[in-house]
Amino acid sequence: MALFVKTVALLVLMAKFQVSLGVMYKVGDSAGWTTIGNVNYKQWAATKTFQVGDIIQFEYNSQFHNVMRVTHAMYRSCNASVPLETFNTGNDSYTVKTKGHHFFLCGVPGHCQAGQKVDINVPRNLSSTAPTPSALASPTVPAATTPAPTTSTAAAPLEAFKSGFVMFGVLIAVFVVSVSGVA
Structure with missing residues:
Protein backbone atom coordinates (compact mmCIF):
# COMPACT_ATOMS: atom_id res chain seq x y z
CA MET A 1 0.00 0.00 0.00
CA ALA A 2 2.87 2.40 0.80
CA LEU A 3 4.29 1.82 -2.68
CA PHE A 4 0.92 2.71 -4.18
CA VAL A 5 0.80 5.98 -2.21
CA LYS A 6 4.35 6.81 -3.33
CA THR A 7 3.42 6.08 -6.94
CA VAL A 8 0.40 8.35 -6.76
CA ALA A 9 2.51 11.08 -5.13
CA LEU A 10 5.09 10.71 -7.91
CA LEU A 11 2.39 11.03 -10.56
CA VAL A 12 0.99 14.15 -8.92
CA LEU A 13 4.46 15.71 -8.81
CA MET A 14 5.09 14.78 -12.44
CA ALA A 15 1.78 16.28 -13.50
CA LYS A 16 2.59 19.48 -11.62
CA PHE A 17 6.06 19.62 -13.20
CA GLN A 18 4.62 19.08 -16.68
CA VAL A 19 2.20 21.97 -16.25
CA SER A 20 5.01 24.30 -15.22
CA LEU A 21 7.00 23.67 -18.40
CA GLY A 22 6.57 26.51 -20.84
CA VAL A 23 7.18 27.07 -24.49
CA PRO A 149 4.87 27.85 -32.90
CA THR A 150 7.52 27.39 -35.55
CA THR A 151 10.50 25.15 -35.05
CA SER A 152 12.70 28.23 -34.94
CA THR A 153 11.11 29.10 -31.58
CA ALA A 154 12.12 25.72 -30.17
CA ALA A 155 8.48 25.11 -29.32
CA ALA A 156 8.08 21.87 -31.26
CA PRO A 157 10.93 20.08 -29.46
CA LEU A 158 9.69 21.32 -26.10
CA GLU A 159 6.14 20.20 -26.82
CA ALA A 160 7.47 16.79 -27.88
CA PHE A 161 9.51 16.65 -24.67
CA LYS A 162 6.45 17.48 -22.57
CA SER A 163 4.35 14.81 -24.29
CA GLY A 164 7.15 12.27 -24.00
CA PHE A 165 7.68 13.16 -20.35
CA VAL A 166 4.00 12.58 -19.54
CA MET A 167 3.98 9.29 -21.45
CA PHE A 168 7.17 8.19 -19.69
CA GLY A 169 5.54 8.97 -16.33
CA VAL A 170 2.47 6.94 -17.17
CA LEU A 171 4.64 4.00 -18.26
CA ILE A 172 6.67 4.19 -15.04
CA ALA A 173 3.49 4.27 -12.96
CA VAL A 174 2.03 1.26 -14.79
CA PHE A 175 5.29 -0.61 -14.33
CA VAL A 176 5.52 0.18 -10.61
CA VAL A 177 1.90 -0.81 -10.01
CA SER A 178 2.29 -4.06 -11.97
CA VAL A 179 5.54 -4.98 -10.21
CA SER A 180 4.15 -4.20 -6.74
CA GLY A 181 1.12 -6.41 -7.33
CA VAL A 182 -1.35 -3.61 -6.48
CA ALA A 183 -4.52 -4.16 -8.46
Whole structure:
Protein backbone atom coordinates (compact mmCIF):
# COMPACT_ATOMS: atom_id res chain seq x y z
CA MET A 1 0.00 0.00 0.00
CA ALA A 2 2.87 2.40 0.80
CA LEU A 3 4.29 1.82 -2.68
CA PHE A 4 0.92 2.71 -4.18
CA VAL A 5 0.80 5.98 -2.21
CA LYS A 6 4.35 6.81 -3.33
CA THR A 7 3.42 6.08 -6.94
CA VAL A 8 0.40 8.35 -6.76
CA ALA A 9 2.51 11.08 -5.13
CA LEU A 10 5.09 10.71 -7.91
CA LEU A 11 2.39 11.03 -10.56
CA VAL A 12 0.99 14.15 -8.92
CA LEU A 13 4.46 15.71 -8.81
CA MET A 14 5.09 14.78 -12.44
CA ALA A 15 1.78 16.28 -13.50
CA LYS A 16 2.59 19.48 -11.62
CA PHE A 17 6.06 19.62 -13.20
CA GLN A 18 4.62 19.08 -16.68
CA VAL A 19 2.20 21.97 -16.25
CA SER A 20 5.01 24.30 -15.22
CA LEU A 21 7.00 23.67 -18.40
CA GLY A 22 6.57 26.51 -20.84
CA VAL A 23 7.18 27.07 -24.49
CA MET A 24 10.15 29.20 -25.51
CA TYR A 25 9.30 31.94 -27.98
CA LYS A 26 12.06 33.87 -29.71
CA VAL A 27 10.71 37.37 -30.26
CA GLY A 28 10.65 38.09 -33.99
CA ASP A 29 11.50 34.45 -34.80
CA SER A 30 14.58 34.31 -37.06
CA ALA A 31 14.83 38.14 -37.35
CA GLY A 32 15.12 38.53 -33.57
CA TRP A 33 14.76 41.86 -31.73
CA THR A 34 15.73 44.50 -34.28
CA THR A 35 14.68 47.52 -36.31
CA ILE A 36 16.07 45.98 -39.51
CA GLY A 37 13.69 44.24 -41.87
CA ASN A 38 10.45 45.87 -40.72
CA VAL A 39 9.54 43.13 -38.25
CA ASN A 40 5.92 43.55 -37.14
CA TYR A 41 6.06 42.54 -33.48
CA LYS A 42 2.33 43.16 -33.00
CA GLN A 43 1.57 40.65 -35.75
CA TRP A 44 4.21 38.24 -34.42
CA ALA A 45 2.66 38.25 -30.94
CA ALA A 46 -0.89 37.93 -32.31
CA THR A 47 -0.01 34.56 -33.86
CA LYS A 48 1.10 33.05 -30.54
CA THR A 49 -0.82 31.58 -27.63
CA PHE A 50 1.16 32.67 -24.60
CA GLN A 51 0.72 30.97 -21.23
CA VAL A 52 2.12 31.34 -17.73
CA GLY A 53 5.48 29.54 -17.67
CA ASP A 54 6.41 30.44 -21.24
CA ILE A 55 9.85 31.90 -21.85
CA ILE A 56 10.13 34.99 -24.02
CA GLN A 57 13.61 35.14 -25.57
CA PHE A 58 15.05 38.40 -26.86
CA GLU A 59 18.08 38.00 -29.14
CA TYR A 60 19.68 41.18 -30.45
CA ASN A 61 22.90 43.11 -30.95
CA SER A 62 23.52 44.70 -27.54
CA GLN A 63 25.57 47.50 -29.13
CA PHE A 64 22.43 48.81 -30.84
CA HIS A 65 19.44 47.62 -28.79
CA ASN A 66 18.15 46.76 -25.34
CA VAL A 67 14.90 45.43 -23.87
CA MET A 68 12.81 47.26 -21.32
CA ARG A 69 9.74 45.89 -19.57
CA VAL A 70 7.37 48.81 -19.14
CA THR A 71 3.83 49.75 -18.12
CA HIS A 72 0.99 49.96 -20.62
CA ALA A 73 1.11 53.77 -20.63
CA MET A 74 4.88 53.72 -21.25
CA TYR A 75 4.40 51.17 -24.03
CA ARG A 76 1.75 53.29 -25.76
CA SER A 77 3.85 56.48 -25.59
CA CYS A 78 7.24 54.79 -26.15
CA ASN A 79 8.43 56.23 -22.85
CA ALA A 80 11.55 54.42 -21.64
CA SER A 81 12.43 56.83 -18.82
CA VAL A 82 11.52 54.59 -15.84
CA PRO A 83 11.29 50.95 -16.97
CA LEU A 84 10.15 48.16 -14.66
CA GLU A 85 13.15 46.10 -15.80
CA THR A 86 16.00 46.60 -18.25
CA PHE A 87 17.84 43.87 -20.14
CA ASN A 88 20.96 44.53 -22.20
CA THR A 89 22.99 41.34 -22.73
CA GLY A 90 21.76 40.63 -26.26
CA ASN A 91 20.41 37.24 -25.21
CA ASP A 92 17.78 37.89 -22.54
CA SER A 93 14.85 35.80 -21.43
CA TYR A 94 11.73 36.68 -19.51
CA THR A 95 9.64 33.95 -17.90
CA VAL A 96 5.94 34.77 -17.90
CA LYS A 97 4.70 34.44 -14.31
CA THR A 98 1.27 36.07 -14.51
CA LYS A 99 -1.67 36.33 -16.87
CA GLY A 100 -2.39 39.61 -18.60
CA HIS A 101 -0.24 41.91 -20.70
CA HIS A 102 3.55 42.13 -20.50
CA PHE A 103 4.89 45.13 -22.39
CA PHE A 104 8.42 45.42 -23.79
CA LEU A 105 10.19 48.01 -25.91
CA CYS A 106 13.65 49.00 -27.06
CA GLY A 107 14.82 52.04 -25.11
CA VAL A 108 17.20 53.31 -27.79
CA PRO A 109 15.79 56.65 -29.05
CA GLY A 110 13.58 56.19 -32.10
CA HIS A 111 13.47 52.37 -32.00
CA CYS A 112 10.15 52.03 -30.18
CA GLN A 113 8.60 54.65 -32.47
CA ALA A 114 9.87 52.56 -35.41
CA GLY A 115 7.92 49.56 -34.08
CA GLN A 116 10.45 47.81 -31.83
CA LYS A 117 7.97 47.01 -29.09
CA VAL A 118 5.90 43.96 -28.23
CA ASP A 119 2.87 43.17 -26.09
CA ILE A 120 2.97 39.62 -24.73
CA ASN A 121 -0.63 38.86 -23.77
CA VAL A 122 -1.44 35.84 -21.61
CA PRO A 123 -5.22 35.43 -21.80
CA ARG A 124 -7.00 35.37 -18.45
CA ASN A 125 -9.63 32.96 -19.78
CA LEU A 126 -8.23 29.42 -19.42
CA SER A 127 -10.73 27.96 -21.87
CA SER A 128 -9.51 30.22 -24.65
CA THR A 129 -7.45 28.24 -27.12
CA ALA A 130 -6.91 30.99 -29.66
CA PRO A 131 -4.62 33.92 -28.92
CA THR A 132 -6.19 37.31 -28.56
CA PRO A 133 -4.63 40.01 -30.70
CA SER A 134 -2.79 42.74 -28.84
CA ALA A 135 -5.08 45.01 -26.89
CA LEU A 136 -3.62 47.83 -28.94
CA ALA A 137 -4.42 46.32 -32.34
CA SER A 138 -6.34 48.55 -34.69
CA PRO A 139 -9.96 47.44 -35.10
CA THR A 140 -9.48 47.53 -38.88
CA VAL A 141 -6.74 44.88 -38.72
CA PRO A 142 -8.18 41.37 -39.22
CA ALA A 143 -7.36 38.81 -36.54
CA ALA A 144 -4.34 36.69 -37.37
CA THR A 145 -4.59 32.95 -37.80
CA THR A 146 -3.20 30.74 -35.07
CA PRO A 147 -0.37 28.57 -36.41
CA ALA A 148 1.57 26.38 -34.05
CA PRO A 149 4.87 27.85 -32.90
CA THR A 150 7.52 27.39 -35.55
CA THR A 151 10.50 25.15 -35.05
CA SER A 152 12.70 28.23 -34.94
CA THR A 153 11.11 29.10 -31.58
CA ALA A 154 12.12 25.72 -30.17
CA ALA A 155 8.48 25.11 -29.32
CA ALA A 156 8.08 21.87 -31.26
CA PRO A 157 10.93 20.08 -29.46
CA LEU A 158 9.69 21.32 -26.10
CA GLU A 159 6.14 20.20 -26.82
CA ALA A 160 7.47 16.79 -27.88
CA PHE A 161 9.51 16.65 -24.67
CA LYS A 162 6.45 17.48 -22.57
CA SER A 163 4.35 14.81 -24.29
CA GLY A 164 7.15 12.27 -24.00
CA PHE A 165 7.68 13.16 -20.35
CA VAL A 166 4.00 12.58 -19.54
CA MET A 167 3.98 9.29 -21.45
CA PHE A 168 7.17 8.19 -19.69
CA GLY A 169 5.54 8.97 -16.33
CA VAL A 170 2.47 6.94 -17.17
CA LEU A 171 4.64 4.00 -18.26
CA ILE A 172 6.67 4.19 -15.04
CA ALA A 173 3.49 4.27 -12.96
CA VAL A 174 2.03 1.26 -14.79
CA PHE A 175 5.29 -0.61 -14.33
CA VAL A 176 5.52 0.18 -10.61
CA VAL A 177 1.90 -0.81 -10.01
CA SER A 178 2.29 -4.06 -11.97
CA VAL A 179 5.54 -4.98 -10.21
CA SER A 180 4.15 -4.20 -6.74
CA GLY A 181 1.12 -6.41 -7.33
CA VAL A 182 -1.35 -3.61 -6.48
CA ALA A 183 -4.52 -4.16 -8.46
